[in-house]
Amino acid sequence: MSAVFIGGNLESIEQVATRLDASGTKALATSSASDSAAETLMVAVDDAMAELVRRFGEVASELTDDITQAHSQLEGTDWQGTSRENAIAIKADLQSQVNRVLGSATESLNAEKDAFHARAEALVAGVRQEFGAVMSNVDVEYRNLALASRKTRDNLMAADQTIRMG
Numbered sequence: 001m002s003a004v005f006i007g008g009n010l011e012s013i014e015q016v017a018t019r020l021d022a023s024g025t026k027a028l029a030t031s032s033a034s035d036s037a038a039e040t041l042m043v044a045v046d047d048a049m050a051e052l053v054r055r056f057g058e059v060a061s062e063l064t065d066d067i068t069q070a071h072s073q074l075e076g077t078d079w080q081g082t083s084r085e086n087a088i089a090i091k092a093d094l095q096s097q098v099n100r101v102l103g104s105a106t107e108s109l110n111a112e113k114d115a116f117h118a119r120a121e122a123l124v125a126g127v128r129q130e131f132g133a134v135m136s137n138v139d140v141e142y143r144n145l146a147l148a149s150r151k152t153r154d155n156l157m158a159a160d161q162t163i164r165m166g
Contacts, residue, residue, distance in 0.1 A: 006037075009154060012154050013129075014153055016146075016149050017097040017145075017147075017149035017150045020142045020145070020146035020149060021143060021144070021146045023142045024139035024141075024142035027135040028139050030135055031131060034131050034135075035124070035128055035132070037127075038123055038124040038127040038128070041120060041123065041124070042121065042124055045117065045119075046117060046120075049112070049113040049116055049117070050113075050115070052109065053106075053109055053113060056105065056106070056109055057106075060102045060105075060106070063098055063102065064102070067094060067095050069082040069090075070091060071091050071092075072085055074088060075088070149164040
């Protein structure tokens with residue numbers, strides 16, 4: 001009958017178990033880091049949309065200023081009669097149309113900003129819920145592996161004690 005060798009390096013098994021625990025902890029840290037990245041994305045979307053609204057506001061303000069200046073120049077002329085009154089009416093109509101277009105564009109831009117913000121919030125929520133759940137599961141599985149490794153170590157220690165006494 002040949003001799004059978006039972007044994008192992010129990011310290012190595014404990015090191016593996018410790019590494020498995022650490023890997024689970026890293027999975028949770030990765031989940032937290034992804035939360036932070038998603039938040040950064042949301043802030044970037046907010047900042048970009050705010051800049052877009054600001055720039056649009058500047059253009060709208062310049063247009064309004066141009067029309068107001070044209071109106072002032074028209075009002076300040078010595079020109080008299082029906083032609084002048086028609087020009088003033090045309091200018092007023094233009095001002096009204098520009099105001100309507102700018103108002104509509106501002107509403108659309110703000111709606112788009114809100115839509116982008118909602119999509120960014122959904123992304124953040126998705127990352128938190130789905131990725132967080134996956135990383136939590138990874139953590140649990142690694143910890144279960146660490147527990148199994150420690151149980152194997154304990155069983156080998158018990159078997160070793162039995163063999164020594166036997």
